[in-house]
Amino acid sequence: xxxxxxxxxxxxxxxxxxxxxxxxxxxxxxxxxxxxxxxxxxxxxxxxxxxxxxxxxxxxxxxxxxxxxxxxxxxxxxxxxxxxxxxxxxxxxxxxx
Numbered sequence: 001x002x003x004x005x006x007x008x009x010x011x012x013x014x015x016x017x018x019x020x021x022x023x024x025x026x027x028x029x030x031x032x033x034x035x036x037x038x039x040x041x042x043x044x045x046x047x048x049x050x051x052x053x054x055x056x057x058x059x060x061x062x063x064x065x066x067x068x069x070x071x072x073x074x075x076x077x078x079x080x081x082x083x084x085x086x087x088x089x090x091x092x093x094x095x096x097x
């Protein structure tokens with residue numbers, strides 16, 4: 001199976017925590033429903049490969065790297081504050097919309 005379609009519930013939760021993203025935000029970034037994220041992270045159903053690939057791509061586009069062991073890590077340096085700025089700007093846009 002292609003590694004782009006491999007993502008465990010633990011990996012998803014850990015990557016979301018690193019990015020400080022809600023399930024709603026991840027769903028929006030991956031262009032999937034919040035239910036897809038919920039089902040993936042709770043292990044309720046086997047997610048479709050294209051949904052998993054979309055979620056993984058959203059994480060990778062945000063700077064998450066999945067190590068060989070499968071552990072997610074943030075590719076940005078600790079001094080990079082653009083992540084926090086990005087979250088604040090996204091929240092402002094969401095409230096206005």
